[in-house]
Amino acid sequence: ETGVTQTPRHLVMGMTNKKSLKCEQHLGHNAMYWYKQSAKKPLELMFVYSLEERVENNSVPSRFSPECPNSSHLFLHLHTLQPEDSALYLCASSQEAGGGWDTQYFGPGTRLTVL
Amino acid sequence: GEDVEQSLFLSVREGDSSVINCTYTDSSSTYLYWYKQEPGAGLQLLTYIFSNMDMKQDQRLTVLLNKKDKHLSLRIADTQTGDSAIYFCAEKKDTGRRALTFGSGTRLQVQP
Numbered sequence: 001e002t003g004v005t006q007t008p009r010h011l012v013m014g015m016t017n018k019k020s021l022k023c024e025q026h027l028g029h030n031a032m033y034w035y036k037q038s039a040k041k042p043l044e045l046m047f048v049y050s051l052e053e054r055v056e057n058n059s060v061p062s063r064f065s066p067e068c069p070n071s072s073h074l075f076l077h078l079h080t081l082q083p084e085d086s087a088l089y090l091c092a093s094s095q096e097a098g099g100g101w102d103t104q105y106f107g108p109g110t111r112l113t114v115l
Numbered sequence: 116g117e118d119v120e121q122s123l124f125l126s127v128r129e130g131d132s133s134v135i136n137c138t139y140t141d142s143s144s145t146y147l148y149w150y151k152q153e154p155g156a157g158l159q160l161l162t163y164i165f166s167n168m169d170m171k172q173d174q175r176l177t178v179l180l181n182k183k184d185k186h187l188s189l190r191i192a193d194t195q196t197g198d199s200a201i202y203f204c205a206e207k208k209d210t211g212r213r214a215l216t217f218g219s220g221t222r223l224q225v226q227p
Contacts, residue, residue, distance in 0.1 A: 033214075103163065105160065106159070107157050108155075
């Protein structure tokens with residue numbers, strides 16, 4: 001049983017579509033993360049939110065737009081994506097972002113295919 | 116080179132011990148983690164070790180840390196077919212950044 005849920009689990013979209021990925025954490029954590037896992041690269045951090053404020057943005061193209069309306073929910077809005085954006089998008093949460101002991105717990109991911 | 120390196124593949128027989136290795140480059144790493152990813156699933160935290168520890172044991176899992184060589188290993192005793200998965204090593208650096216840096220993962224295949 002995971003405390004972090006993601007929907008949808010699978011998504012196929014065309015390059016001109018707009019879609020959103022949703023993440024919800026039930027752990028009472030303060031920080032949430034988006035990671036991208038593609039076949040040929042290690043897991044890459046995309047965004048970090050701490051107490052609903054974006055605190056890290058790892059040079060992610062503007063066609064990915066995150067939103068964190070509260071500490072339990074995180075969205076990733078997608079528009080005009082490219083085929084190379086096809087990947088597994090993983091959401092994670094942790095108790096306290098920043099220094100010190102801080103374990104990240106992951107959701108099951110959304111498998112995105114861009115045609 | 117990559118910040119965190121792992122071998123890509125390991126095959127063992129059921130009942131044997133598995134040892135998955137990881138090397139990292141940043142001596143400021145404070146926490147080191149092992150995650151497991153089964154097919155079609157997210158990452159499951161298996162265990163972790165602080166950088167001031169040498170060893171940690173948790174049931175069938177033993178983590179060894181050699182700080183001098185920046186080498187981390189995960190030993191799984193009595194490996195079962197359900198242990199077949201990809202295992203990721205990750206480090207958290209003492210730079211104030213929140214991100215974990217992951218290795219590319221080691222695929223463990225357990226033969227019955």
